[in-house]
Amino acid sequence: MTMVFLNKEIRDGDNPDLTEERKTATFDTNKMAEVIYGSEKLARRRREISQAVSLIPELADSKPLPFLSRNEKILESTRKVTALNEHLPRLINMNDEDEAWHIHSEVIGFEGNPLALHHSLFIPPLVIQGSDEQHEKWLGRAKRREIIGCYAQTELGHGSNIRKLETTATYSLSTQEFILHTPTINALKWWPGALGKSSNHAVVVASLIIKEQNYGPHLFMVQIRDEQSHEPLPGIAVGDIGPKMAFNGADNGFLGFNNFRIPRGNLLNRHCNVEVDGTYVRPPHDKMNYAGMIRVRSRMAAEQGTFMAQALTIAVRYSAVRRQGFLENKSQEVKVLDYQTQQHRLFPAIARSYAFIFCGFETIQKYETLQNEMNSGNVSLMADLHALTSGIKSVVTYQTGEGIEQARMACGGHGYSMASYISEIYGCAIGGCTYEGENMVMLLQLARYLVKSVELAMRGKPGDLGPMVAYLAYPDIKVDLVTGPEAYVKMFQHISKRQSIKATEKFHRKMESGVSRDEAWNQCAVELTRASRLHTRLYIIETFIRRVDSIEDLSIKMVLTDLMNLHLNYELLDVASYALEDGFMSSTQMGFIKNQLYSSLEKIRPNAVSLVDSFQFSDLQLRSNLLNFLFQVLGRRDGHVYQNLFEWAKSSPLNQTEVLPSVTQYLKPMMEKAKL
Numbered sequence: 001m002t003m004v005f006l007n008k009e010i011r012d013g014d015n016p017d018l019t020e021e022r023k024t025a026t027f028d029t030n031k032m033a034e035v036i037y038g039s040e041k042l043a044r045r046r047r048e049i050s051q052a053v054s055l056i057p058e059l060a061d062s063k064p065l066p067f068l069s070r071n072e073k074i075l076e077s078t079r080k081v082t083a084l085n086e087h088l089p090r091l092i093n094m095n096d097e098d099e100a101w102h103i104h105s106e107v108i109g110f111e112g113n114p115l116a117l118h119h120s121l122f123i124p125p126l127v128i129q130g131s132d133e134q135h136e137k138w139l140g141r142a143k144r145r146e147i148i149g150c151y152a153q154t155e156l157g158h159g160s161n162i163r164k165l166e167t168t169a170t171y172s173l174s175t176q177e178f179i180l181h182t183p184t185i186n187a188l189k190w191w192p193g194a195l196g197k198s199s200n201h202a203v204v205v206a207s208l209i210i211k212e213q214n215y216g217p218h219l220f221m222v223q224i225r226d227e228q229s230h231e232p233l234p235g236i237a238v239g240d241i242g243p244k245m246a247f248n249g250a251d252n253g254f255l256g257f258n259n260f261r262i263p264r265g266n267l268l269n270r271h272c273n274v275e276v277d278g279t280y281v282r283p284p285h286d287k288m289n290y291a292g293m294i295r296v297r298s299r300m301a302a303e304q305g306t307f308m309a310q311a312l313t314i315a316v317r318y319s320a321v322r323r324q325g326f327l328e329n330k331s332q333e334v335k336v337l338d339y340q341t342q343q344h345r346l347f348p349a350i351a352r353s354y355a356f357i358f359c360g361f362e363t364i365q366k367y368e369t370l371q372n373e374m375n376s377g378n379v380s381l382m383a384d385l386h387a388l389t390s391g392i393k394s395v396v397t398y399q400t401g402e403g404i405e406q407a408r409m410a411c412g413g414h415g416y417s418m419a420s421y422i423s424e425i426y427g428c429a430i431g432g433c434t435y436e437g438e439n440m441v442m443l444l445q446l447a448r449y450l451v452k453s454v455e456l457a458m459r460g461k462p463g464d465l466g467p468m469v470a471y472l473a474y475p476d477i478k479v480d481l482v483t484g485p486e487a488y489v490k491m492f493q494h495i496s497k498r499q500s501i502k503a504t505e506k507f508h509r510k511m512e513s514g515v516s517r518d519e520a521w522n523q524c525a526v527e528l529t530r531a532s533r534l535h536t537r538l539y540i541i542e543t544f545i546r547r548v549d550s551i552e553d554l555s556i557k558m559v560l561t562d563l564m565n566l567h568l569n570y571e572l573l574d575v576a577s578y579a580l581e582d583g584f585m586s587s588t589q590m591g592f593i594k595n596q597l598y599s600s601l602e603k604i605r606p607n608a609v610s611l612v613d614s615f616q617f618s619d620l621q622l623r624s625n626l627l628n629f630l631f632q633v634l635g636r637r638d639g640h641v642y643q644n645l646f647e648w649a650k651s652s653p654l655n656q657t658e659v660l661p662s663v664t665q666y667l668k669p670m671m672e673k674a675k676l
C-alpha cells in the first residue's frame with residue numbers, strides 16, 4: 001500500500017529506517033523534481049514513462065549483466081533496445097530528445113547499446129551539417145532506424161589533435177567522387193561507439209583534399225555495410241576494438257578505407273561545399289565542422305550531474321539503512337549517514353549534482369540559441385560557447401568521477417561489489433574525462449580565451465570583454481562573507497581573476513625572455529589549466545545561485561538554499577589557498593567558511609534521502625529492481641538490501657555447481673600431491 005504523508009510517498013513494507021528518513025523531510029519530492037527537470041510536465045512525464053516501462057517485463061534485464069560475457073552483454077543490450085524500439089511510439093513523444101534519453105538510460109543503463117550513439121552522435125551532425133537535400137535523403141531513414149549510424153572521427157594515432165587526422169577524402173574531378181583512404185595503421189578510425197559490429201552507416205571525419213591542397217577535417221556520410229547482408233562493403237575493414245573499462249554492451253570499433261569511393265553529395269554541405277569543378281566553398285566560421293562537438297559538450301553537465309546523482313541515490317539510501325558503530329546511545333548502532341565524515345563525503349557531491357544539472361540546462365539553452373543563430377548565418381556566439389563548454393565538460397567530468405568514487409567508498413565493502421552498480425556508473429562517467437575532448441586539452445582551449453580576455457583588460461579595453469569574463473576587469477574590493485552568496489561570488493571572482501592574470505603574466509614573461517610562443521604556453525600549462533578550472537567553477541556557482549533565486553516555492557527554496565550554501569562553502573574552502581596567499585581572505589574568514597560548512601551538513605541531514613529521492617530514478621534505472629531476483633540491489637527504494645544481496649550472490653553462475661572444474665582440475669590434484 002502507498003500513502004501520502006506530509007506530501008511524501010511512504011510505502012508499506014519499506015525498510016523503517018528509510019521510511020523514517022522520508023518522514024523527516026521538509027519538502028515534497030515531486031515539487032523538487034519539477035525544479036530539477038525544469039517543469040511540472042517534464043518531471044511528471046519522467047514518472048509516467050518509468051511507470052509504463054515497469055509494466056513491460058521484456059524491457060527489464062533478463063540476466064544480471066555483470067555475470068555475462070561480452071557477447072551476451074551485447075546480445076542483451078540489443079534485445080532490450082530493439083524491444084524498446086517497438087514500444088517507443090506508445091511510451092514517449094518521438095520528437096522529444098529528453099524523453100528519448102530518459103527512457104534509454106532507464107531501460108539500457110550504463111552498459112551501452114548499439115543505438116546509443118545513433119541518436120546522440122550520428123543524427124545530430126547530420127542535422128547540423130547536412131543540407132535540406134541531405135536531410136531528405138538520410139534523416140528520415142535514420143530517425144525511423146532503417147539505418148544505424150555512428151560518428152567516426154578519432155583515429156588510432158590521433159584523437160585530440162583533429163587537424164592531424166590522417167584519413168583522407170580526395171576529390172576526384174574526373175568522377176566527381178571523394179576517395180576515402182586510410183594511408184597507415186595509425187589512420188584507422190578507432191573508438192567510435194557502435195561502429196564495430198552494429199552500424200551500417202557512419203559520419204566519417206576526414207581531411208578534405210582538393211587538387212593536392214588539404215582543407216582540414218570535414219564530415220562525410222558513408223555507408224559501410226551492405227543493408228541486406230550487413231557484410232562490410234568492398235574496400236572497408238571494420239571490427240570491434242575489444243573490452244573496455246565500461247560500455248561493454250557497446251561495440252566501439254575500428255574502420256579502415258582502401259580507396260573507397262563515395263559520391264560528391266556525401267560531403268555534409270550545409271555550411272561548406274565542393275563544387276563539381278573542385279572549387280571549395282568556405283563555411284562562415286573556420287571551426288564550423290566542430291559545431292557538433294560543442295553540442296555534445298553542452299549536454300555533458302546535465303548528463304554527468306545525473307550520473308553522479310544515481311551513484312549518490314544508491315549511497316545515501318544505503319547509508320540510511322546501514323547501521324554500524326555507536327554514538328551516544330550504546331544500545332543501538334547508528335545509521336552510518338549520521339557520521340559527520342559520511343555526510344562530508346556525500347552531501348557536497350549531492351550539491352554538485354544539483355549544481356551540474358542546473359548549469360547543464362542553462363548551457364543546453366545557450367547551445368540552442370547558438371544553433372538558431374548559426375542557422376541564420378550568425379556564428380559570433382561560437383567562440384564564447386566553445387570556451388565555456390570546454391571548461392564545463394572538463395570540470396564536471398572530473399568532479400563527477402570524484403563524487404562517484406566517494407559514493408562507492410561510502411558504501412564500504414558492498415560498494416566494491418558489482419551489486420552496488422556504482423562501478424558501472426563510475427566506468428561510464430569517467431569516460432567523459434576523455435571522450436569529447438581530453439580534459440587537459442579542453443581546459444587549455446578555455447585558457448586561450450581567458451588569456452585573450454586578460455590581455456584585453458590589460459590593454460584598457462574592459463568594454464570589449466563579454467559578460468562571462470567581465471569580472472576580469474573588476475577592481476579588488478574586500479568582501480564580508482557574512483553578507484551572503486554575492487560575497488562568495490566576489491571572493492571567487494577575485495581568485496579566478498588573480499589566477500588568470502598570474503598565468504597570463506607568466507606566459508608573457510616567458511615569451512619576453514625569448515621562449516617561443518608554443519613553448520612558453522607549454523611551460524605555463526599547469527597554471528593555465530588552474531585558471532580555466534577556477535573560471536568554470538565560478539560559472540557553475542553563479543548558475544546555482546541564479547536557479548535558487550528563481551524559485552518561488554518556499555519549502556523548496558529553503559532546502560535548496562541549504563544545499564547552495566554547502567556548495568559555496570565547500571567550493572571556496574577547496575580553493576581558499578589562492579585568496580589566503582595574497583591576503584584577500586583572512587584566517588578568520590577561513591574559520592567562518594569551515595563552520596558554515598559543518599552547519600550546512602547538519603541542516604541537510606534530515607533532507608538527505610529526500611534530496612536524492614527527488615531525482616526520481618526508478619529501481620530499474622539503478623539496476624536495483626527485483627522483477628526476477630537477478631539484479632543489483634544496493635540502491636533499492638525500499639531499502640531491503642541484505643536479503644537481496646544474498647539473492648544476487650546466489651544467482652552467480654559460480655554457485656550453480658558446488659564443485660568447480662578449477663577445483664577438480666587443479667586444486668585437488670595439488671592438495672593430493674602435497675599429501676604424498
Ligand SMILES: CCCCCCCC/C=C\CCCCCCC/C=C/C(=O)SCCNC(=O)CCNC(=O)[C@H](O)C(C)(C)COP(=O)(O)OP(=O)(O)OC[C@H]1O[C@@H](n2cnc3c(N)ncnc32)[C@H](O)[C@@H]1OP(=O)(O)O
Nearest residue numbers: 100101104105119160161162287290382386435436437448
Ligand atoms: C537517445 C539515446 C540515449 C541513450 C542513453 C543511454 C544511457 C546513457 C549512458 C551513457 C551515455 C554516455 C555516452 C558516451 C558517448 C561517448 C561519445 C564520444 C564521442 C567522441 O569522443 S567524438 C570525438 C571527440 N573528439 C574531440 O573532442 C577532439 C578534441 N579536439 C578538438 O576539438 C580540437 O582538436 C581542438 C579544439 C582541441 C583544437 O582544434 P584546432 O587545432 O583546429 O584549433 P586550435 O588551433 O587549437 O584553435 C584555433 C582557434 O579555433 C578555436 N576553436 C577550436 N574549436 C572551436 C569550436 N568548436 N568552436 C569555435 N572555435 C573553436 C579556438 O578557440 C582557437 O581560437 P583562437 O585562435 O584562440 O581565437
Ligand SMILES: Cc1cc2nc3c(=O)[nH]c(=O)nc-3n(C[C@H](O)[C@H](O)[C@H](O)COP(=O)(O)OP(=O)(O)OC[C@H]3O[C@@H](n4cnc5c(N)ncnc54)[C@H](O)[C@@H]3O)c2cc1C
Nearest residue numbers: 151152153154158159160191192193431434435436437440
Ligand atoms: C568511452 C569512449 C567513447 C568514445 N567514443 C568515440 C566516438 O564515438 N567517436 C569518436 O570519434 N571517438 C570516440 N572516442 C575517442 C575520444 O574522443 C578520444 O579518445 C579523445 O578525444 C582523446 O583523444 P586521444 O585518445 O587521442 O588522447 P591523447 O590526445 O592521446 O591523450 C593522451 C594524453 O596526452 C595529453 N595531450 C594530448 N594533447 C595535448 C595538448 N595539446 N596539450 C596538453 N596535453 C595533451 C592528454 O591530456 C592526455 O593526458 C571515445 C573514447 C572513449 C574513451
